[in-house]
Amino acid sequence: MRFYDPTGKRFGLPTYPFRLAPQGLATRRQLRARGLRPGGQPVAAQLMWRSRKARGEIRCAYLYRVDLARPVRPMTPRKAAALAAANLARRTCPACRRDAGYVIPRSLGCCVTCDDSAALAA
Structure with a gap:
């Protein structure tokens, strides 16, 4: 697989193809949907894929650990x-x-x- 690099040797971060991220990792949007935020933790891994819409451009989304995420601060x-x-x-x-x-x-x-x-x- 082109973007499969769980050790991070090739891309510097553990990298997974689109839709193949392991359990326990989520993007910012997925965290927000659960009422969570990264909370200052470093990026744990990344997703990479070739975009069909952007003329084959390689896209990337950072993944954060769900167990280290914090609740979203309430609106004052x-x-x-x-x-x-x-x-x-x-x-x-x-x-x-x-x-x-x-x-x-x-x-x-x-x-x-x-x-x-x-x-x-x-």
Whole structure:
């Protein structure tokens, strides 16, 4: 197997092909789905695979030990307020100053209504 290197001689870290990682190891997303975080532990191993979407580019995902993972810190009221304010800023149109109800696309720079109005005026 191309990416199978459990000793880490070839890649520096124990390396496994996609979907063949041993039990007890998980990616950050898998830890988060279980309500855990790496908690400062070093990377234990990695997954490597050749991506079909990215024109054969080799992709990598780091694996962490589940037994050393810690619980996710709870959301505090101040963190929740800061997150709500940041999301409101992303939804507010700079042209008409209204809450668009969705995140303003960076490609447009304003809400769809303002962009359509500008396109019709031109």
